[in-house]
Amino acid sequence: MPAVAIRAYTATTAVGRGNGALAEALRTRRGGLRRNDFGPDRLDCWIGRVDGLEEHALPAQLARWECRNNRLAWMALQQDGVLQAVAQVRERHGAERVAVVMGTSTASIGASEEAYTRLVGEPGQQRFAPDLDRPIVHTPHSLGDFVRAATDLRGPCITVATACSSSAKVFAQAARLIQSGVVDAALVGGVDTLCGSVLFGFNALQLVSPDPCRPFDQTRVGLSLGEAGGFAVLERPGQDDTGLQLRGYGESSDAHHMSAPHPEGLGARLAMGDALARAGIQPEQLDYLNLHGTATPANDSIEAAAVAAMFGPGLHASSTKGWTGHTLGAAGIVESVIALLALEHGELPGILNSSRPDPACGPQIRFDNARRRIDYAMNNSFGFGGNNASLVFGRA
Amino acid sequence: MTSTMLAASVAGIGYWGNGLPSWEAARAYLADGSLVPDPPRRPSPQLLAPNERRRAPETVAVALEVAMAACAAAGRDPASLPSVFASTHGDLSITDYMCSTLVDEPRTISPTRFHNSVHNAAAGYWTIGAGAMAPATAISAFDATFAQGLLEAMVQVASGSDAVLLVAYDSTASGPLALTSPSQGLLGGALVLVREHLPGRPRLVVGLHEAGQGNGVTPAGALATLAKGNAMTPMLPLFEALGGAGTRAHLFAGPGRILEVGIATH
Numbered sequence: 001m002p003a004v005a006i007r008a009y010t011a012t013t014a015v016g017r018g019n020g021a022l023a024e025a026l027r028t029r030r031g032g033l034r035r036n037d038f039g040p041d042r043l044d045c046w047i048g049r050v051d052g053l054e055e056h057a058l059p060a061q062l063a064r065w066e067c068r069n070n071r072l073a074w075m076a077l078q079q080d081g082v083l084q085a086v087a088q089v090r091e092r093h094g095a096e097r098v099a100v101v102m103g104t105s106t107a108s109i110g111a112s113e114e115a116y117t118r119l120v121g122e123p124g125q126q127r128f129a130p131d132l133d134r135p136i137v138h139t140p141h142s143l144g145d146f147v148r149a150a151t152d153l154r155g156p157c158i159t160v161a162t163a164c165s166s167s168a169k170v171f172a173q174a175a176r177l178i179q180s181g182v183v184d185a186a187l188v189g190g191v192d193t194l195c196g197s198v199l200f201g202f203n204a205l206q207l208v209s210p211d212p213c214r215p216f217d218q219t220r221v222g223l224s225l226g227e228a229g230g231f232a233v234l235e236r237p238g239q240d241d242t243g244l245q246l247r248g249y250g251e252s253s254d255a256h257h258m259s260a261p262h263p264e265g266l267g268a269r270l271a272m273g274d275a276l277a278r279a280g281i282q283p284e285q286l287d288y289l290n291l292h293g294t295a296t297p298a299n300d301s302i303e304a305a306a307v308a309a310m311f312g313p314g315l316h317a318s319s320t321k322g323w324t325g326h327t328l329g330a331a332g333i334v335e336s337v338i339a340l341l342a343l344e345h346g347e348l349p350g351i352l353n354s355s356r357p358d359p360a361c362g363p364q365i366r367f368d369n370a371r372r373r374i375d376y377a378m379n380n381s382f383g384f385g386g387n388n389a390s391l392v393f394g395r396a
Numbered sequence: 397m398t399s400t401m402l403a404a405s406v407a408g409i410g411y412w413g414n415g416l417p418s419w420e421a422a423r424a425y426l427a428d429g430s431l432v433p434d435p436p437r438r439p440s441p442q443l444l445a446p447n448e449r450r451r452a453p454e455t456v457a458v459a460l461e462v463a464m465a466a467c468a469a470a471g472r473d474p475a476s477l478p479s480v481f482a483s484t485h486g487d488l489s490i491t492d493y494m495c496s497t498l499v500d501e502p503r504t505i506s507p508t509r510f511h512n513s514v515h516n517a518a519a520g521y522w523t524i525g526a527g528a529m530a531p532a533t534a535i536s537a538f539d540a541t542f543a544q545g546l547l548e549a550m551v552q553v554a555s556g557s558d559a560v561l562l563v564a565y566d567s568t569a570s571g572p573l574a575l576t577s578p579s580q581g582l583l584g585g586a587l588v589l590v591r592e593h594l595p596g597r598p599r600l601v602v603g604l605h606e607a608g609q610g611n612g613v614t615p616a617g618a619l620a621t622l623a624k625g626n627a628m629t630p631m632l633p634l635f636e637a638l639g640g641a642g643t644r645a646h647l648f649a650g651p652g653r654i655l656e657v658g659i660a661t662h
Contacts, residue, residue, distance in 0.1 A: 041502050096399075096606070105514065109491065112573065116495040119572050127575045138577045139485050140515050140536035148650070156604060157650050158544045159536050161486070161515030169533060173548060180554035181400040182547070182604065196498040201510030203503070251531035253523035255475075259511040270529060384511055385520025387532060 001278045003396065004175050004246040005237040007185075008085035010076060011230035011337035013324040014048030018079030023341050026349040029369065031323045033212045033224050038194050043203055046212045047194060048226025048325030050075070065146040067137045069108040073146055073191045076229035082187075085233040086151050089185035092235075099155040099183045101174045102144040103167030103190035105329030105383070107159070110195035111137040143191055155183045161329065163383030164292075165251075166190055167230070168332030171391050172249035178236050189231035190333040198225055198328060205259060213295035213326070215319035216304060216365050217354035223294045226325020230333035232340075237396065244340055247281075247376070247394040250274025254386025261298055265306030267388045268292075268380065272310060275378060275390035283311045286392070287374035288342045289364070290335040292382045293319020293351070294326050301360035303380070308362030317364040322352025332381040332389065339377035339393050346373045399603040402550040405594040407559065408470025410462030410586035411635060412439050413623045419465060419639075426618055426639040438582060443474075443525035452521065454567045455487040458584035459518035460525065463563045466586035472559060474526035477588065478552060479561040481519040481534040482545025484627040485569070485577055487512065492571035518565065542585075542631035543647040543655035549589050550602050559590040566627035580625035585635050598638055601658040604649055611654060614646045 010018055014032030015025035025032065033046040053071045057063075062074070077083060089098050111132060119126035127133070136145055144159035156177060160166050167190020174186035192198075202208050202225060209222035234246065252274065254267035261268070276283060289311070291303055300319070307317055320338050327334050342348050350368040357365060375394060382388045411419040417439065421432045439461035440449050449457070459481060467474045485491070490513045497505055514520070516534035523532050537544035542564050549562040565584035569577055593599060605611065614633035623629050633645040637659055649655040 096604075109494070112491060112495050113498050115576075116499050116572065126572045128572060133576050135577050136538065138491075138573060139538055141484075141538040141541070144536075145538055154653065156544060156547055157537060157540070158548065160533060161536060162519070162532075162534050163514045163516055173533070173551075176548075176551045176555040180402060180551045182402070182551060196502055197494050197505075197510070197513065200498060200502045200505045201494075201507075201513070204505045204507040204510055206507075251533075253519075253529050253532050255523045255527050255529050257524065258517070258520050259507075267529060383516070384514045385516045385532075385534075386523060387516055387520065387534075 001175060001248060002179055003237055004178055005235045005241055006244040006246060007233040007235050008080060008082045009232040009337050009340050010080035010082050011228060011334045012050060012076040012079060013228040013334055014050060014226050015323055017075060019341060023345060025323055027347050029352060031352050033325055039196060043199055044210050045208045046224045048224065049194060050227050062150060064134055065136060067108040067111040069110065069143060069191055069193045070146040072193050072227060072229040073143060076231060077150060082231045082233060086187055089233060089235055093184040095152060095154040097155055097184045098153045099174060099177050099186040100144055100148045100153050100157040101170040101186055101188045102147055103160045103170045103329050103332055104143045105161060105163050105166055105192050106195055106197055107140045108137045108142040109197050110193055113196050151187060153187060162387040163385060164328050164331050165381045165383035165387045165389040166329040166332060168379060168381035168389035168391055169251060171246055172251055172389065174234050175246060175249060185235040187231060187233055190330040191229035192327055192329040193227040194225060207296050209295060212353045213321055214354045215293040215295040215321055215351050216300045216358050216361055218356045218358045220295045220297060220300060223296055224325040226327045228324055228327035228330040228334045230330060230337050241396045244343055244393060244395050246391065248275045248279030248392035250390045252388045256386050259384050261302050265302040267386055268303060268306045268382060269310060271388040271390040275392045279392035281376055286315055286376050286378055288339060288348050288377040289315055289317040290339050290379045291317055291319045292380045293321055295321060301358050304358060304360040304365055307364050311364050313363035315364040316348045316366050316370055318349050318351050318366050320349050335379045336391055339379045342377050343374060343393055343395060346371055399605055401601050401603040402554045403599060403601045404550055404553045404589040404591060406587055406598045406600060407590045407594055408466040408588040409638060410465030412458050412461050412584045414581040415622050422619060423639045426636060453487045453490060453512050454582055455483065455565055456518045456521045458582045459563050459565045460522055462584040462586035463522055463561060466588045470588035472588055475528045477559055477561040478530040478557055479519060479522060479532045479563065480545050480549045482541050482564040484536060484538060484541045484566050485579060486515045487567060488569040488573060488577060488579060492573050496571060539630055540648055540650040542628060543649035547655060553589055553591050559588060562587045562589060564628055564631050579627035581623060583623045583626040583628045585631050599660050603656050605654050605656050607652050607654045613648045
């Protein structure tokens with residue numbers, strides 16, 4: 001596929017705001033998980049919570065979109081020159097020629113949950129309190145519509161909600177919009193915030209670890225949930241372009257089960273294979289792979305086996321969910337940002353909290369950090385419904 | 397700057413709405429106002445096992461029904477098609493269940509209802525039922541959902557896919573959520589879009605434009621009177637044009653934006 005230039009990128013996670021905090025936490029192996037202190041009924045688990053959201057209301061002109069998820073979107077948008085890069089592509093191409101493609105799993109369902117805790121009116125005729133009677137925050141497009149309003153972009157505006165692959169798929173969709181000539185640039189990203197639905201939902205599926213998650217460790221028992229937001233500004237590259245690029249994407253479906261991965265990882269292999277093919281590179285050319293690596297018993301052994309079958313021993317593959325928790329619909333953008341940081345700075349993260357590799361782990365799965373210049377990095381994001389996406393990043 | 401135009405042919409159409417349980421029924425209604433006697437209240441998609449047909453969320457049932465019908469009309473193997481699932485709200489009754497259960501007894505949330513609460517639940521059941529390992533996506537754009545979903549499907553055709561399945565649907569809201577995010581009844585529509593010209597089949601040419609004087613959304617017609625109140629009614633101008641030999645439909649594509657769809661039959 002034609003390469004797509006990445007003009008700016010950022011992620012805000014439990015380890016802090018923006019790329020500086022993320023790179024520093026990865027380099028020093030300082031994780032962001034804490035004992036669950038979210039909400040009134042606290043499951044015994046660890047979470048990746050972003051500090052400061054409670055104190056940072058949206059600006060008055062964006063009050064219509066007020067909710068925890070859009071607060072995190074707003075906080076993340078201010079980092080690492082994203083808004084400046086948006087202004088530049090808007091200036092170059094016109095607001096109509098820049099798309100907004102956002103990914104989220106639960107959008108701002110936290111606002112709907114809150115509305116149900118303080119309904120007004122007689123029993124049987126109860127309704128949302130006036131401050132939460134705002135339709136836009138009770139629908140999946142809350143995030144996309146907020147980012148459109150916050151950036152004044154007027155191109156296609158869409159929210160992708162394919163569970164935990166959402167904000168990886170936004171890169172693929174934006175690449176197609178640029179390739180087909182509908183737009184010249186796109187603001188992509190993803191945001192998901194902690195809420196009762198995901199904490200108690202994953203708990204019901206018995207997928208939540210009581211301790212900080214241990215990706216690819218043989219003693220792992222489940223995931224740690226986290227919240228995060230991130231963005232990237234994509235543009236059709238010019239003749240003598242330099243810098244980071246999206247080089248390939250691969251998407252697939254497991255066609256197997258709503259909440260369990262394909263036992264042989266067929267969907268994952270299809271997605272990784274298609275991403276390499278679109279990038280026009282061989283498996284041995286890939287240097288770093290940020291794995292989905294949720295630390296659930298099923299995901300990690302299947303993903304490790306798929307990686308061992310596809311790649312040689314020289315690949316450095318790791319899951320960074322020990323730092324951030326599983327940020328669900330934001331995992332795609334957060335871990336793409338980590339892949340881009342690896343390309344830019346040569347710091348390859350290992351795995352946090354884990355020490356005993358699962359028997360399925362090949363030599364690719366690395367628990368320790370490494371430092372070297374790399375040329376190609378991949379990110380895997382897999383979601384419920386058997387929805388898979390892999391992205392390949394490189395540089396011009 | 398001028399808008400890029402994208403083209404694809406409509407190889408097959410699926411439809412399910414209140415009182416109109418198929419595209420044939422919708423076309424007959426558009427032609428002469430005739431209605432199906434005793435129409436079913438909810439679809440019974442054959443792609444699911446019999447016990448799953450009854451248990452599946454309404455959104456999944458209607459999405460799979462119209463998707464299957466569009467593939468059959470197009471003569472395409474469902475397993476072979478990449479798909480775009482477009483829904484304004486996803487399953488509002490599951491959202492109501494999740495929110496009310498979290499207030500009362502959060503530790504009793506049903507694991508099945510939780511995994512069915514994802515916006516791509518219908519896409520997931522479709523790929524599982526059809527054995528489709530092709531890419532599937534699930535999108536929303538509030539009241540511009542259908543236009544943005546159609547645009548994404550057309551973009552997939554323009555950037556390399558020979559054929560794409562587009563499925564659009566919304567369902568009934570329940571509980572306190574229904575007053576803030578209203579949607580009534582079940583409505584679904586599906587198109588199999590292909591790159592090649594197909595003799596006798598409609599060819600769509602779409603472009604995104606600024607809304608303005610003399611360039612507004614095509615008003616809802618006959619189908620909308622039966623589907624009134626459903627959140628997916630913004631798709632109806634296109635289905636009315638396709639069913640009634642119309643030549644254009646202007647769809648709401650976001651604040652101040654219109655997706656212009658030209659329809660030609662060769």
